Each structure stands twice: as structure tokens, then as C-alpha cells.
Amino acid sequence: MVKICCIGAGYVGGPTMAVIALKCPAIEVAVVDISAPRIAAWNSDQLPIYEPGLDEIVKQCRGKNLFFSTAVEKHVSEADIIFVSVNTPTKTQGLGAGKAADLTYWESAARMIADVSKSNKIVVEKSTVPVKTAEAIEKILTHNSKGIKYQILSNPEFLAEGTAIEDLFSPDRVLIGGRETPDGQKATQALKEVYAHWVPEDRIITTNLWSAELSKLAANAFLAQRISSVNAMSALCEATGANISEVAHAVGKDTRIGPKFLNASVGFGGSCFQKDILNLVYICECNGLTEVANYWKQVIKVNDYQKNRFVNRVVSSMFNTVSGKKIAILGFAFKKDTGDTRETPAIDVCRGLLGDKAQLSIYDLQVTEDQIRRDLSMKKFDWDHPIHLQPMSLAAVKEVSVVWDAYEATKGAHGICILTEWDEFKTLDYKKIFDNMQKPAFLFDGRNVVDVEKLREIGFIVYSIGKPLDAWLKDMPAMA
Numbered sequence: 001m002v003k004i005c006c007i008g009a010g011y012v013g014g015p016t017m018a019v020i021a022l023k024c025p026a027i028e029v030a031v032v033d034i035s036a037p038r039i040a041a042w043n044s045d046q047l048p049i050y051e052p053g054l055d056e057i058v059k060q061c062r063g064k065n066l067f068f069s070t071a072v073e074k075h076v077s078e079a080d081i082i083f084v085s086v087n088t089p090t091k092t093q094g095l096g097a098g099k100a101a102d103l104t105y106w107e108s109a110a111r112m113i114a115d116v117s118k119s120n121k122i123v124v125e126k127s128t129v130p131v132k133t134a135e136a137i138e139k140i141l142t143h144n145s146k147g148i149k150y151q152i153l154s155n156p157e158f159l160a161e162g163t164a165i166e167d168l169f170s171p172d173r174v175l176i177g178g179r180e181t182p183d184g185q186k187a188t189q190a191l192k193e194v195y196a197h198w199v200p201e202d203r204i205i206t207t208n209l210w211s212a213e214l215s216k217l218a219a220n221a222f223l224a225q226r227i228s229s230v231n232a233m234s235a236l237c238e239a240t241g242a243n244i245s246e247v248a249h250a251v252g253k254d255t256r257i258g259p260k261f262l263n264a265s266v267g268f269g270g271s272c273f274q275k276d277i278l279n280l281v282y283i284c285e286c287n288g289l290t291e292v293a294n295y296w297k298q299v300i301k302v303n304d305y306q307k308n309r310f311v312n313r314v315v316s317s318m319f320n321t322v323s324g325k326k327i328a329i330l331g332f333a334f335k336k337d338t339g340d341t342r343e344t345p346a347i348d349v350c351r352g353l354l355g356d357k358a359q360l361s362i363y364d365l366q367v368t369e370d371q372i373r374r375d376l377s378m379k380k381f382d383w384d385h386p387i388h389l390q391p392m393s394l395a396a397v398k399e400v401s402v403v404w405d406a407y408e409a410t411k412g413a414h415g416i417c418i419l420t421e422w423d424e425f426k427t428l429d430y431k432k433i434f435d436n437m438q439k440p441a442f443l444f445d446g447r448n449v450v451d452v453e454k455l456r457e458i459g460f461i462v463y464s465i466g467k468p469l470d471a472w473l474k475d476m477p478a479m480a
């Protein structure tokens with residue numbers, strides 16, 4: 001029986017391995033992690049991450065050919081194929097701080113593999129890493145090899161949170177990069193056979209190692225660039241009376257451009273887009289490619305601009321001050337259908353409003369109060385590190401309350417900010433909400449989920465990203 005071990009039981013390791021176990025009953029899959037609470041959660045009824053469809057798969061396979069364990073060394077030493085799916089956040093200190101990928105977790109996993117292995121291994125980079133990382137990993141492994149042969153493959157993951165299971169079941173492509181030697185090709189073939197259990201062969205792409213590593217960074221950069229492009233246009237729409245939904249629809253009808261991923265928003269979030277672009281920028285700079293680095297930096301600058309612009313719009317619309325005013329924050333996760341808050345635009349928006357002395361009442365369907373308080377009191381980039389490795393002291397943010405109901409959050413509020421596109425926010429009883437708010441009642445939709453006209457009829461002053469402005473807002477232009 002082929003044995004797979006995955007180091008890192010996170011948003012990628014957990015769902016990816018669960019799907020391999022489901023689709024390949026003859027393969028034994030062990031997912032290991034240094035975090036005992038995380039592994040305990042994977043072995044319980046309350047999984048550590050919220051992902052539609054995941055519970056059922058884990059229940060079906062757990063204890064049969066899918067195991068979650070803290071016995072990292074045991075499972076690594078027994079495995080034929082080792083996936084490394086540890087976090088690769090942005091460095092917060094030292095050389096390259098604020099840009100370069102922090103490979104501490106990766107390096108320690110590689111050293112451990114070298115220490116405990118007693119047989120030949122295929123080591124698969126599942127984490128997103130800087131291009132040429134495989135070379136460094138090879139050096140760590142072979143330097144301590146004791147005669148054991150290692151083949152390194154790059155097999156980046158393209159799933160998106162909230163749709164991870166769908167994406168894994170039916171991926172646009174699976175990418176495998178390997179050495180162009182007979183041993184490298186054999187390893188590539190072995191991994192290909194795992195995916196071939198359910199992925200059509202023409203969707204499994206094989207390349208050299210560096211192309212695979214770079215393709216992952218490039219894909220995320222292109223995706224994020226699309227959002228910054230539509231968000232940049234949203235600002236121009238507001239200035240001119242054009243409607244971003246109509247513009248995006250018209251632009252996306254061009255088959256060369258396509259309709260997906262053109263939703264204007266308060267800004268993109270998530271643990272990867274920003275960190276991967278910063279990483280790309282750093283690699284370009286290290287290679288002397290200043291213009292290329294500056295080109296990609298702009299994607300992040302526009303994203304920051306979009307978040308600032310939103311905060312400024314809120315404050316300027318409300319007579320240029322939100323001091324002491326209750327603002328309801330609907331949604332804190334970085335997108336719907338996940339409880340993940342890493343790099344969520346809600347952090348920056350909330351901090352901006354708190355900076356202007358607002359009182360925030362936050363409601364999200366999946367994010368816990370503890371997580372929200374952590375996020376609001378942590379330094380930038382620290383929130384990308386696993387929770388058990390984060391600083392523990394939570395500075396109390398007394399201007400923030402966290403509630404479990406949208407009606408409670410909005411009661412007595414001066415304004416509402418919608419920061420995550422949860423479906424629930426489309427169908428709230430806005431008349432009831434309006435009646436219980438201070439007047440004038442403002443609603444700032446950072447995700448374009450509400451029916452603007454209907455809300456204006458109720459009496460709200462509505463701002464919706466990239467949509468023609470309310471007469472009220474026209475008179476109070478936001479300074480970016």
C-alpha cells in the first residue's frame with residue numbers, strides 16, 4: 001500500500017489530503033502537525049476549519065485510510081510520498097522583512113525529514129514557495145542524506161477557500177514540476193498516478209521545477225491584478241456616474257477577458273494574494289528587475305488604496321467624523337463561506353474606523369470573538385502565522401463588541417458596513433434594521449450585495465462600491 005504523509009494540517013493540508021483519501025481508497029494518508037489542538041480538532045466533530053462539504057468527506061475516510069496525528073516523525077519515516085503543506089508567511093523581521101517568504105517552517109520540516117527518513121522519499125512542495133526553493137530543500141535533504149535518495153517535486157495548490165472541495169474534485173489543472181532526470185520523471189509519474197484516480201489526464205500538467213514554483217506565484221498575481229484592475233475602475237465609476245457592475249459585465253463578455261473574478265470589492269484579502277505578490281516583488285528585486293517589481297507592487301498599492309478609500313468614504317459621508325458613533329460591521333471573514341480572517345480587508349477597515357474613534361459592533365457567521373480581538377490587536381503580518389504560534393496577549397479593544405446577530409449589531413447604529421459577501425446579508429429585513437437605527441441611517445456596501453434602490457426607498461443613504469452615488473454622497477466627496 002502506498003503511504004502518503006502530509007506535514008501541515010491547515011487549510012490546504014486538511015482538505016487536500018481528505019480528497020486524496022476519498023478518491024484513492026488504496027492509499028493510506030496521514031496528516032501530521034506540530035499543533036496538538038489542531039490535530040485534536042481534526043479528530044473531533046468540530047473540524048478546525050469551516051469548508052463546505054469537508055465534514056462529510058472527513059467522516060467517511062477518517063480511521064479508514066485517513067489519519068490525523070501529532071506523531072510527525074513516525075508517519076514521515078513510514079511514508080513513500082511526503083507532502084509539505086506548512087505555512088509560508090511573509091517575514092516580519094530581518095532581511096526581506098515585510099516582503100520575503102518566511103521559510104522557517106519549511107526548513108524545519110525539511111530538516112526533520114532528513115533526520116528521520118530510513119528509505120527513499122518523494123518530497124512534494126505543496127506550500128507556495130519562492131521560485132528556486134526546491135534547490136535549497138534539496139541541499140538540506142541531500143546534505144544529511146545517509147545514502148537515502150530524495151526526489152523533490154513542486155505541486156502547488158490552486159484551491160480557493162469556501163470552494164475548496166469543489167476545486168479539489170474538479171481542478172482546472174494539477175501542476176507537477178520535477179527534475180528532468182530519469183529519477184525525477186519517475187517521481188513525477190508516481191504523483192501523477194495519485195491524481196489520475198479522479199483528474200482527467202489532460203488536466204495534469206508537468207513542467208520543470210522552476211516553472212511549477214513560479215506558475216503558482218504568477219497565477220495568484222494575475223488573479224489579484226484582476227481585482228485591483230476592477231477596483232481601480234470602481235473609483236472612476238464613482239467619479240463619473242458609470243456603474244462598475246455594468247462595466248465589468250461588458251468587459252467580461254469579451255471571451256479573451258472572461259466574466260469571472262471581476263467583482264469590485266472593498267479590497268482583496270486572504271492569506272495568499274498579498275504575501276505571494278510581496279514574495280514575487282522581492283524575488284524580482286533580488287534579480288535586479290526593478291521595473292517588474294514595481295509593476296506588481298502596484299497591485300497591492302491599489303488594494304490598500306481601495307480599503308482606505310472605503311474608510312474615508314464612511315467618515316466623510318457621516319459629517320467627517322465617526323467619533324463615538326456606533327458602526328455595525330457585517331462580515332469579518334476575508335470572503336464568504338470561510339471563517340478565515342487572515343489579511344481580511346475588515347481588519348484595515350475596522351482599524352481605520354477605530355482610528356477615528358468609532359464604536360464597532362461586529363457580526364460574522366463563522367468568525368469567533370476571540371479571533372476578531374486577536375486580529376485587531378496584532379501587528380501586520382503576524383496574523384498569517386498559525387494561531388498557536390501567535391503572540392498570546394490580547395489587548396482589549398473596548399470600542400469593539402462582537403455579537404451573534406445582524407439585528408443586534410445594527411440596533412441603534414449610525415451606519416452599517418458590509419465587509420463580507422455572506423448570502424445572509426442579501427436577505428436581511430432592512431426595513432426592520434432601518435427602523436432601529438439612528439437617522440440619517442447610512443449603509444456602506446463593500447461587497448455590492450444589497451439592492452441599492454430598495455434600500456434608498458426604505459430611507460437609507462447607500463454607498464455601494466463603484467455604483468452611481470447617492471445625492472448625499474455627491475455633496476460629501478471622499479478624500480482618498
Ligand SMILES: NC(=O)C1=CN([C@@H]2O[C@H](COP(=O)(O)OP(=O)(O)OC[C@H]3O[C@@H](n4cnc5c(N)ncnc54)[C@H](O)[C@@H]3O)[C@@H](O)[C@H]2O)C=CC1
Binds near residue numbers: 007010072087088272
Ligand atoms: N489557504 C489557502 O487557501 C491556500 C494556501 N496555499 C499555501 O499552502 C501553504 C499552507 O497554507 P495554509 O494551509 O493556509 O496554512 P495553515 O497555517 O492553515 O496550515 C499550516 C500548518 O502547518 C503546521 N506546521 C508548521 N510548521 C510545521 C512543522 N515543522 N511540522 C508540522 N507542522 C507544521 C502549522 O501548525 C499549521 O497547522 C502556504 O504556503 C500557502 O501559501 C496554497 C493554496 C491555497
Ligand SMILES: O=C(O)[C@H]1O[C@H](OP(=O)(O)OP(=O)(O)OC[C@H]2O[C@@H](n3ccc(=O)[nH]c3=O)[C@H](O)[C@@H]2O)[C@H](O)[C@@H](O)[C@@H]1O
Binds near residue numbers: 159334
Ligand atoms: O494561493 C491561495 O491561497 C489561493 O488564493 C486564492 O484563493 P482564496 O484567497 O482562498 O480566495 P479567492 O476567491 O481568490 O478570494 C481572494 C480575495 O479576493 C476577493 N475577490 C475575489 C474575486 C473578485 O471578483 N473580487 C474580490 O474582491 C475575495 O473576496 C477575497 O477577499 C486563489 O483564488 C486560489 O486559486 C489560490 O490557491
